Amino acid sequence: MPASLNPRARPIVVAAAQMGPIALSETRADCVARLLEMMREAASRGAKLVVFPELALTTFFPRWWFEADQEVDVFFEREMPGPETRILFETAAELGIGFYLGYAELAHTDAGLKRFNTAVLVNDKGAIVGKYRKVHLPGHADHRPERAFQHLEKRYFQPGDLGFPVWETMGGNFGMCICNDRRWPETYRVMALRSVEMVLLGYNTPNDHTGHPEIDGLSNFHNQLAMQAGAYQNATWVVGTAKCGIEEGSPMIGQSMIVAPSGEVVAMASTLGDEVVVARCDLDLCRIYRETFFNFAVHREPAHYGPITAQKGPVPPTNG
Numbered sequence: 001m002p003a004s005l006n007p008r009a010r011p012i013v014v015a016a017a018q019m020g021p022i023a024l025s026e027t028r029a030d031c032v033a034r035l036l037e038m039m040r041e042a043a044s045r046g047a048k049l050v051v052f053p054e055l056a057l058t059t060f061f062p063r064w065w066f067e068a069d070q071e072v073d074v075f076f077e078r079e080m081p082g083p084e085t086r087i088l089f090e091t092a093a094e095l096g097i098g099f100y101l102g103y104a105e106l107a108h109t110d111a112g113l114k115r116f117n118t119a120v121l122v123n124d125k126g127a128i129v130g131k132y133r134k135v136h137l138p139g140h141a142d143h144r145p146e147r148a149f150q151h152l153e154k155r156y157f158q159p160g161d162l163g164f165p166v167w168e169t170m171g172g173n174f175g176m177c178i179c180n181d182r183r184w185p186e187t188y189r190v191m192a193l194r195s196v197e198m199v200l201l202g203y204n205t206p207n208d209h210t211g212h213p214e215i216d217g218l219s220n221f222h223n224q225l226a227m228q229a230g231a232y233q234n235a236t237w238v239v240g241t242a243k244c245g246i247e248e249g250s251p252m253i254g255q256s257m258i259v260a261p262s263g264e265v266v267a268m269a270s271t272l273g274d275e276v277v278v279a280r281c282d283l284d285l286c287r288i289y290r291e292t293f294f295n296f297a298v299h300r301e302p303a304h305y306g307p308i309t310a311q312k313g314p315v316p317p318t319n320g
């Protein structure tokens, strides 16, 4: 339904700021300059929130095996904002635009030093509203020399320890996830149970990584399928932003998109480079779906969902 036909419409203009490849040789300052240019474009097109990709400050380094911690630590941020990223926060405040930023986080915790694949949500005053640490880490932890590219997220990151929070800010209820999280229905459902109205996510999705051409060939389809199903079944907007193109020889999909609670794609990138995609999103559409098909309080039957939290993998079926 167009926002103009909904008397309770709560429109927000949102941008997905897709990045083309980041070369290994690019500095944080180079990446931040690209992000700033897209933030300015998003604001000039009326956006109040801009979503940047996963690991938006470096190349997708989990594609390489590094033996020593010091070699990989160069890709991690020790503070956010830090000296190179502070300008993003200041510019956001000047422009009155919020943002989602994905980066590798080196965190000093009570349990010692930990590495996370992280995103922050920053409001239109330049203040951090919330932090999310990627829960579903794909790939492997061991070295697989037979592969052209590794996928070492399980080696370089710990699983996120913050769950899937939802924050009320900037006139709506926002949640975050990162890349592989978008393929798992639990990601969206936990946030939907916390009244999320817009799920923000960044991704780096190589399309030559599974060793199965029949799966890799469907990378774009599965990208769309996961976000459209997540949006529809949970009555939420989803804004997914890619880092894409051929990065250090590794091809990655684009298709940054904004998906409505109807499951419809309302805007999608058409390139594999830096590109800003904008849409006007009525957050009240979530209510309309949640009062009809997806009235959780009326129609969900959690007594039958026990295995979802009790089990990690499947058990055999009952013998017939």
Ligand code: CDT
Residues within 6 Å of the ligand: 054, 138, 139, 151, 178, 179, 180, 181, 183, 203, 204, 205, 206, 209, 210
């Ligand atoms: N970054 C990330 O999570 N990428 C994964 C690719 C997995 S291919 C082994 C994704 O789900 O898109």
